Amino acid sequence: MSVRVQQADFDLGAEIAALRAGNPKIGAIASFIGLVRDTNDGDSVATMTLEHYPGMTEKALEAIVDKALARWDILDALVVHRVGELRPTDQIVMVVVTSAHRGEAFAACEFIMDYLKTEAPFWKKEQTGQGERWVGARASDDDAAARWKQES
């Protein structure tokens, strides 16, 4: 299990290659990448700055991955999240899960993202044509995370 918070961009192909290298038990890999969009709430976004809480961020991400490892029969999981200034089309976050079969990998990957959105201490600030603004939390993200509690 590995979590990383970094300014630098990441390469999904290289990360998957490293994660699966020489492991014949892996039969499925699910991955997710989140990107910066050029519009949000009707305004065009020029740049986005991501702030985080160093120390707690890594701890929170590790706790989320631990929950996924305990709940599903998966082999490994990787989370990489960027911080600093990003632009539309830039990659923000990557989650990769390996397992023997696809169902577990799909579910664990979605679970990790849903929990990351509501529990990991990152904050987005957008620079738009209307000025700067902090992105507000969405109720739909809370609903997405809460869904996993009902199903457990």
Add this chain to the structure above:
Amino acid sequence: MSVKILFFAGLREQLGTGAEQIELPPGISTVAALRAHLMARGGEWPTALGAQRALRVAVNQDMAQATTPVKAGDEVAFFPPVTGG
């Protein structure tokens, strides 16, 4: 006793500070009491930390509640709901 307090994102900007080491008077032993103590500073503080703000609090980097104890040497962070991913 002395604790470290941290503020992030919009809250850090509103208060004009990201981190402080502060000495607490006797009787301040929970998150709620610490929040009230900081609000009593006046200026931006009562607005920024008021009950109408949906703030999150972490003690020693774990999510906390109003009743969570605060002890000497703790790190207490106040921040808005998270928006990563």
